Amino acid sequence: MMDYSRTVRAAAVQISPVLFSRDGTTEKVLQAIASSAKEGAELVVFPETFIPYYPYFSFVQPPVLMGKEHMRLYEEAVTVPGPVSDAVSRAARSYGIVVVLGVNERDNGSLYNTQLIFDADGTLLLKRRKITPTYHERMVWGQGDGSGLKVLDTAVGKLGALACWEHYNPLARFALMAQHEQIHCAQFPGSLVGQIFTDQIEVTIRHHALESGCFVVNATGWLSPEQVGQITSDEKLQRVLSGGCNTAIIGPEGNHLCTPITEGEGIAIADLDFSLITKRKRMMDSVGHYSRPDLLQLRVNLDAQNVMEVADGIQATDETIDPYLQPTPYSLPPTS
Numbered sequence: 001m002m003d004y005s006r007t008v009r010a011a012a013v014q015i016s017p018v019l020f021s022r023d024g025t026t027e028k029v030l031q032a033i034a035s036s037a038k039e040g041a042e043l044v045v046f047p048e049t050f051i052p053y054y055p056y057f058s059f060v061q062p063p064v065l066m067g068k069e070h071m072r073l074y075e076e077a078v079t080v081p082g083p084v085s086d087a088v089s090r091a092a093r094s095y096g097i098v099v100v101l102g103v104n105e106r107d108n109g110s111l112y113n114t115q116l117i118f119d120a121d122g123t124l125l126l127k128r129r130k131i132t133p134t135y136h137e138r139m140v141w142g143q144g145d146g147s148g149l150k151v152l153d154t155a156v157g158k159l160g161a162l163a164c165w166e167h168y169n170p171l172a173r174f175a176l177m178a179q180h181e182q183i184h185c186a187q188f189p190g191s192l193v194g195q196i197f198t199d200q201i202e203v204t205i206r207h208h209a210l211e212s213g214c215f216v217v218n219a220t221g222w223l224s225p226e227q228v229g230q231i232t233s234d235e236k237l238q239r240v241l242s243g244g245c246n247t248a249i250i251g252p253e254g255n256h257l258c259t260p261i262t263e264g265e266g267i268a269i270a271d272l273d274f275s276l277i278t279k280r281k282r283m284m285d286s287v288g289h290y291s292r293p294d295l296l297q298l299r300v301n302l303d304a305q306n307v308m309e310v311a312d313g314i315q316a317t318d319e320t321i322d323p324y325l326q327p328t329p330y331s332l333p334p335t336s
Contacts, residue, residue, distance in 0.1 A: 004274045008156045011041035012219040012268040014247035014261045017053035022076040034333040037095035047221035048102040048187035052076040058136045060237040077106035087330035093122030100185040110142040120155035134165045147304040151179035161185040177212040190220030190245040197244030210254040213280040215272045220245045252280035
């Protein structure tokens with residue numbers, strides 16, 4: 001039986017990356033975890049592919065010219081397990097906080113838009129990959145699979161996550177709704193497309209909260225004007241690398257629980273009163289009394305997809321790597 005009587009303090013972080021530096025951005029993540037914990041947060045959510053940085057170059061450069069930047073992203077990308085996941089898991093365990101972090105994951109010769117979910121004891125509960133990269137992103141990342149469409153039992157309740165325009169795939173959202181998520185963690189890049197993107201994020205996260213009857217904790221990134229200049233010197237293109245930020249926390253009735261952050265760096269913090277989930281679902285439970293499974297059902301493949309299967313009778317080697325044993329150059333910042 002799920003607990004609907006508790007209250008959880010959540011934090012959504014809007015900060016800028018250290019462009020072109022995995023180590024620099026990781027240090028900022030560790031500082032933000034410490035700052036969120038100091039404010040009493042039990043959950044902290046970071047923007048989409050925040051380590052090392054979102055591939056803004058792919059939005060403003062034609063494919064024939066973006067090879068150099070794409071290669072640089074490979075060099076700075078995150079391997080899982082590895083030093084970055086080890087450092088974040090140690091921080092989660094040290095501060096007793098659930099962490100949802102977006103990274104550019106490198107898996108041998110491919111990059112993926114990956115969401116890492118760490119429980120409050122530091123355990124990496126899920127490594128999920130964006131199922132379909134959007135538009136320009138298809139030149140950068142590979143596709144994920146259904147194994148990431150899971151709602152997790154965490155220290156803060158039943159938690160699910162999607163990245164950016166995955167929220168425009170209603171069946172992906174329904175797959176999480178059907179698993180009775182209580183907290184939904186959303187991530188967007190920020191500093192992209194302008195006010196229209198801010199407005200679209202607003203509609204998207206508030207609608208999911210209403211439809212699913214859950215809390216939505218959404219984090220978007222942010223670029224300073226100087227960083228925009230580092231990405232492109234073309235003033236016309238610089239204009240599309242602004243706005244589009246909407247870091248916010250939404251309640252099950254579709255209302256803001258704190259002031260959203262639409263510019264600059266900051267941390268949005270709010271208390272999530274789980275009794276509001278029952279209040280909303282009493283009126284409309286999309287996967288319960290308001291559903292019609294005799295008419296409409298979702299069929300989903302939750303299996304991981306592999307390019308090779310071992311034939312029967314052949315012993316496969318399965319090396320288990322403990323992420324906590326990986327060396328790390330990162331130190332944990334103090335909470336005070």
